[in-house]
Amino acid sequence: MKATCWMGPKKMEVTNVPDPRILSDGDCIVRVTSTAICGSDLHLYNAFMPGLEPGDILGHEFMGEVVEVGRNVKNIAVGDRVVVPFPIACGHCGACTAGLFSLCENSNPNAWMAEKLMGQSPAGIFGYTHLLGGFAGGQAEYARVPFADVGPLKVPEELSDDQVLFLSDILPTGYMGAEMCGIKPGDTVAVWGCGPVGQFAIASAYLLGAERVIGIDRFRYRLDMARQSAGAITINYEEVDSVPDVLKDLTAGRGPDHCIDAAGMEGHSHGLFYMHDRVKQMMRMQPDRPIALREAILSCANGGTVSVIGVYGGLIDKFPMNAVMNRSLTIRTGQCHVHRYMKPLLQRIRKGEIDPTFVITHRLRLEDAARGYSMFNNKEDNCEKVILSA
Amino acid sequence: MGTSFDTGTNTIRRTERDLGTAIAPAVRPRPETTTRYQRLADEDRGTGGESLADFLGFFSIGLGLSQALMPGLLARVVGIDHADERNRTVMRLMGMREISHGLALLSNQQPEKAAWSRVAGDALDLAMLGGVLANPENKRGRTLFATANVLAVTALDVMCAKQLSKQPDTVAHKYADRGIIHTRRAITIARPVNEVYSFWRNFENLPRFMRHLESVTVLGDRRSHWKARSPVGKSVEWDAEITEDRANELIGWRSLAGADVFNAGTVSFDAAPGGRGTEVRVDLQYDPPFGKLGSKVAMLVREEPGQQVQDDLRHLKQVMETGEIVVSDATKQRGPHPAKPDAEPVTL
Numbered sequence: 001m002k003a004t005c006w007m008g009p010k011k012m013e014v015t016n017v018p019d020p021r022i023l024s025d026g027d028c029i030v031r032v033t034s035t036a037i038c039g040s041d042l043h044l045y046n047a048f049m050p051g052l053e054p055g056d057i058l059g060h061e062f063m064g065e066v067v068e069v070g071r072n073v074k075n076i077a078v079g080d081r082v083v084v085p086f087p088i089a090c091g092h093c094g095a096c097t098a099g100l101f102s103l104c105e106n107s108n109p110n111a112w113m114a115e116k117l118m119g120q121s122p123a124g125i126f127g128y129t130h131l132l133g134g135f136a137g138g139q140a141e142y143a144r145v146p147f148a149d150v151g152p153l154k155v156p157e158e159l160s161d162d163q164v165l166f167l168s169d170i171l172p173t174g175y176m177g178a179e180m181c182g183i184k185p186g187d188t189v190a191v192w193g194c195g196p197v198g199q200f201a202i203a204s205a206y207l208l209g210a211e212r213v214i215g216i217d218r219f220r221y222r223l224d225m226a227r228q229s230a231g232a233i234t235i236n237y238e239e240v241d242s243v244p245d246v247l248k249d250l251t252a253g254r255g256p257d258h259c260i261d262a263a264g265m266e267g268h269s270h271g272l273f274y275m276h277d278r279v280k281q282m283m284r285m286q287p288d289r290p291i292a293l294r295e296a297i298l299s300c301a302n303g304g305t306v307s308v309i310g311v312y313g314g315l316i317d318k319f320p321m322n323a324v325m326n327r328s329l330t331i332r333t334g335q336c337h338v339h340r341y342m343k344p345l346l347q348r349i350r351k352g353e354i355d356p357t358f359v360i361t362h363r364l365r366l367e368d369a370a371r372g373y374s375m376f377n378n379k380e381d382n383c384e385k386v387i388l389s390a
Numbered sequence: 391m392g393t394s395f396d397t398g399t400n401t402i403r404r405t406e407r408d409l410g411t412a413i414a415p416a417v418r419p420r421p422e423t424t425t426r427y428q429r430l431a432d433e434d435r436g437t438g439g440e441s442l443a444d445f446l447g448f449f450s451i452g453l454g455l456s457q458a459l460m461p462g463l464l465a466r467v468v469g470i471d472h473a474d475e476r477n478r479t480v481m482r483l484m485g486m487r488e489i490s491h492g493l494a495l496l497s498n499q500q501p502e503k504a505a506w507s508r509v510a511g512d513a514l515d516l517a518m519l520g521g522v523l524a525n526p527e528n529k530r531g532r533t534l535f536a537t538a539n540v541l542a543v544t545a546l547d548v549m550c551a552k553q554l555s556k557q558p559d560t561v562a563h564k565y566a567d568r569g570i571i572h573t574r575r576a577i578t579i580a581r582p583v584n585e586v587y588s589f590w591r592n593f594e595n596l597p598r599f600m601r602h603l604e605s606v607t608v609l610g611d612r613r614s615h616w617k618a619r620s621p622v623g624k625s626v627e628w629d630a631e632i633t634e635d636r637a638n639e640l641i642g643w644r645s646l647a648g649a650d651v652f653n654a655g656t657v658s659f660d661a662a663p664g665g666r667g668t669e670v671r672v673d674l675q676y677d678p679p680f681g682k683l684g685s686k687v688a689m690l691v692r693e694e695p696g697q698q699v700q701d702d703l704r705h706l707k708q709v710m711e712t713g714e715i716v717v718s719d720a721t722k723q724r725g726p727h728p729a730k731p732d733a734e735p736v737t738l
Contacts, residue, residue, distance in 0.1 A: 024714045072713070092711040094580050094666055106708045109716050112697065124718065134720025146716065 003057045003140035004369040004388075009047040010377070012370040017057065020136060020144035025072040028148035030084060034161040035062035035139050037369070037386045038169055039195045040311045042377050043265060044129070048281070049313045051113065051131030059139025060086035060126040061168040063161060064390075066152070067142070075149040082152035084145055085338035086169045088124040088135065091150035095123075102335035107146065108133045117314075122335060139369055141390050153342045156350075162387065163349055166200070166356040170385075172341035174200025174262070175207075177309035180332035181258035183208045190214040190247055190256035190299060191232070192292035193263035194222040196359040196385045197309060201260050202230040203354055210258075214250060216243060216292075218268060221382035229358040244299040257304045259296035264310025267291035290316040297323050308333035359385040366390045430671075433574070439553025443495050443505060446550055449543075450492030450508065457485025469532035470522055480518075487511055505551035512544040570652070572675045573696040577703040580667040581710045587638045587659045589710065590670075599705035599715070602698065616645075626650035652677040670706070672699050 003017045020029055038061050043049050063083040066076055076082060088108075089101040096104050104123035108114060113131050114121035124146075127137015136143065145152060155164045174197045181189060189205040191198050194217035205213045215226035215234045223234040233250065240246050247256055267289050268274065277289040296306050297320050306329055324331065348354050361384040364372045372386040411418070457464050461481035470477050491511055494504035519537045522528050579586055589595055593614050597603040604617040604625070612632040620626050628649030634642030634656070644654035653676035660669040705715050 020719070023717050023719075026712070026714060090708075090712045090716070092580065093707075094578070097580065106712055106716055109718050110720070111704060112701065124716070130720055133718045135718040144719070146718075147712070 001141035002366055002390075003136070004059060004366070005054075006044060006052060006056050006058055007054045010045060010374070012045065012058075012373045014367050014369050017140075020142050022068060022070045023144065024146060025070040026147050026149060027070045028066050028073055028076060028145050028152065029068040030062070030064040030082060030138075030143050030145055030152070031067045032062045032064040032138055032141060032143055032390050033081075034064070034165045035059050035366070035388050035390075036165060036168075036170075037061075037139070037372050037376050037388070039197060039376075040128075040264070041373070043311055043313065045373050045377055046266070048265060049129050049131075050117065051110075051129035053130065056127065056129075056134075057136040057140055058127040059137035059143075060128055061165065061170065062126075062138030062143060063155070063165050063168060064143075066148075069148060073148045076152055076154060080152075080154050081157065083155055083164050083167045083342070084126070084138065084143070085151050085153070085167075085172075085342060086125055086128075087122075087335060087338055088126065088133065088146055089150055089339055090147050096150070099337060099340050100334075101337040101339040103337075110134055125335070139366065139388060141366065151339065153346070155346065159349065161389075162357045162360060163355070164346065165387070166196075166359075167338075167342050167345055167349075169336065169338065170196045170359075171200050171345055171354075171356050172338045173197050173309050173336040174202075175204040175341055175345060176334070176336045177201040177260045177262060177307050178204035178208050178210075180307040180334075181205070181208075181260065181305045183210050183258065185209055186211045187257040188212045188214065188251050188254075189258045189260065190216065190296070191226075191260045191262055192216050192267075192296055193261070193310060194219070194226045194232075194234070195262065198222075198260075198262035199226060199230050199359050199384075200356070201262050201309065202226055202232045205258075205260075206231055207348070207353060212250075214247065214256065219379055219382075222384060225358070225384060243295055247299045251301070255299055255301035255304065257301050259300045259304065259306050261292045261296045261306065261308045261310045263292035265289060265312050267293075267310075290319070294318065294320055297329065300327075300329055303328045305330045305332060307331075309336070311335075360387055362386045364388055439505070439550050439556075440501075442546065442550045443501050443554060446505070446508065446543075446547060447492045447495035450488045450495065452492075454485045454488030454490075454492060457488060458482050459485075461485070467532065468519065468522060468536040469529040471527065471529050484515070484518075487514075502551060502554035505547060505554050508547045509544065509551055512540060512547055515540050516544070570675050570677050572673075573699055574671065574673045575696055575699040575703055576669060576671040577700075577707050578662050578666055578669055579707045579710050583638050583659050583661050583668045586668045586670060586706075586710060587641075590657060590659075590706075591635070591641060599709050600702045601705070613646075618651075620651070628653070670703060672703065674699060 001017060001019045002014050005013050005015055005017070007013050022029060041058055044052055044058055064081070066078055066080045066082055069076065069078060085101070087102040087104065089096050089104040090106040093105040095101070102123050107124040108121045109124065110130055110133055111121035117131065122132065124133030124135055126135050126143070127139065153167065177197070178189065178201050183189065183205060187210050189210045189212070191201045191205070191213060194202075194215045198215060198217070202213045202215050213232045215223060215230070215232035216237055217223050217226070217234070218236055218238045220236065223236055226232040227234050235243060235246050237243050268291065274289070274291055277291065281289055290312070292310065293308060293316070300306055308331065323329065349356065361382060362372065362375065364386060366388045369388055372388060375381060375383045376386050461478040465477050465481055488511070491504065491508045494507065495501055516537065519533060519540065522533050523530065593606040593608055596606050602618045604619060607615045609615055609629070614630050615627070616630055617625065617627045628645045628651060630643050630645050632641065633644050634640060638659060640656055640658045642656040645652055653674065655672060655674035658671045660671070662669045708715050
């Protein structure tokens with residue numbers, strides 16, 4: 001089969017690899033009909049995440065048709081059309097029982113590696129480094145899905161791939177980012193990063209009752225999308241002197257009640273802190289540039305919430321803990337517990353409360369994945385979200 | 391001169407016996423719970439110097455090897471610039487000494503003595519560097535730089551030796567001096583205690599989740615025959631007997647005389663608080679094939695006993711909770727491997 005392999009920094013290749021096979025009785029094999037490149041795949045593309053090896057198949061947003069099931073699989077059958085959540089979850093352990101699917105205690109066979117770096121291991125993730133399991137990803141013609149009874153969600157025929165594909169990651173991730181804020185009527189929410197996840201965080205904040213949502217980015221096309229499609233008030237951080245000052249102005253001195261970091265480890269800014277972070281990252285002294293996170297903390301209203309859904313890969317410094325502690329901020333974060341949100345969000349899509357297709361800007365064939373990566377990474381041609389179809 | 395803060399007879403002296411209680415009886419934990427967990431915490435005590443000792447051990451061997459193999463280069467590094475065969479011989483000898491310090495530290499038998507011997511070695515090094523300084527033919531700058539480095543390492547050595555000298559009175563240390571490895575690992579499994587206990591008590595189940603076990607044959611009520619692969623791939627066998635068996639609580643075993651690898655241990659099963667299932671604790675002692683030193687080398691390729699026990703426990707959890715051992719395309723290989731689907735069958 002054809003699969004998108006990471007061959008080195010900024011080097012993607014679609015090559016022929018052996019087809020995946022059923023390895024456990026609970027597995028299924030999915031023939032991928034649609035898959036997408038995620039913003040977090042760019043951290044892999046740029047080699048900022050530890051534990052990636054040349055030849056690894058990437059991709060954790062995919063859907064398709066079930067073509068084979070293991071002996072013990074009961075909930076899905078050959079021929080079903082399914083969307084696959086990006087975290088792999090067993091459905092039985094303490095974390096899964098508590099609904100914390102991205103913390104499944106059993107799905108990362110390389111848990112020992114993650115424990116060395118993070119203390120404990122989160123769940124395994126498709127195509128997202130050996131640290132998180134070394135599972136082959138879904139930017140391929142076929143993918144093996146472990147725990148097929150727990151993850152894959154059957155989707156109705158009347159909905160197109162475009163409408164449901166993002167249930168695999170970015171829609172639930174954006175939604176969880178907003179949900180973790182505990183939005184109350186009258187609240188103002190600020191979102192750093194207007195990539196696809198940021199767009200969905202903006203839309204979800206409105207779905208959950210926010211009064212005003214402010215989107216922050218530096219690309220005009222992204223800000224236009226946030227304003228027109230998702231209803232945000234937008235700030236271009238390259239055109240203002242200080243984002244926290246603008247936010248203070250917009251909220252009459254209070255600061256946003258909730259701040260969502262949908263940018264993560266490769267944030268941009270101007271000024272000395274940014275240069276310092278950039279140099280450290282290039283020298284491999286620090287994998288992350290936590291610019292958005294710092295700004296979110298400093299901007300947030302007293303007693304407010306900082307919700308982190310952007311991905312971080314290592315240690316960070318110059319973290320304003322004094323602001324967090326003295327101003328009673330709450331930090332909430334996590335890889336999305338996708339399984340928890342798929343059904344309710346599918347209902348919202350069916351009822352027309354949200355149409356996730358608005359983020360799609362490019363459609364490519366799987367063979368052209370490498371071009372998709374470079375386009376998305378370099379923000380060429382106003383690229384917001386790339387869909388690959390097999 | 392007396393103040394109200396004077397430490398006189400009026401001061402309340404609190405001893406262990408009369409610390410008093412600060413918590414209402416209704417919310418006080420049951421003593422039997424806290425005693426058991428306090429004992430576990432006490433047994434986990436080390437000297438706090440172990441990881442530094444490992445680092446210094448590997449450092450010693452590295453430095454020693456370069457001194458023994460490249461004496462000329464090392465001599466130039468410390469500032470000796472004239473060709474003199476005697477210097478090289480001395481450098482080689484010092485290298486051998488470094489290697490022996492390293493091996494002694496890593497072998498972990500009386501590690502505090504090994505650490506103090508490194509301090510003595512540092513003193514010798516410093517004395518010799520003093521000699522080098524006195525010779526005007528040498529490069530003073532380089533020698534002073536080398537001296538500064540040795541002083542820094544000496545500080546680390548003294549710190550390490552002082553830490554290691556605080557030997558706590560724990561089982562692990564009693565075993566350590568005899569070259570026996572003692573390791574304890576635990577995991578929580580979301581299944582009832584009786585289920586986990588019964589699964590383990592049927593020893594023939596053990597190879598299902600213990601990677602190094604090939605088979606266990608139950609020979610009778612208390613005796614069984616075990617076959618395992620050692621880290622170097624050799625097959626080892628032994629007979630074992632059950633030393634203790636308390637249903638849904640604890641199983642103890644030990645290998646019998648004539649075993650290829652002496653081993654003994656217990657596995658205990660406790661109900662985890664709040665309905666979280668079962669806390670499984672393995673306490674294992676064994677005499678590794680190449681002693682403590684062998685296990686330190688094995689540690690470099692992730693065959694360290696504690697890690698092995700942890701992996702096995704994780705597999706037990708997976709089998710009990712999900713009915714399978716979770717694999718990705720990469721876990722079919724030993725160590726990291728590109729996640730390309732592979733034609734080879736899975737063996738775990």
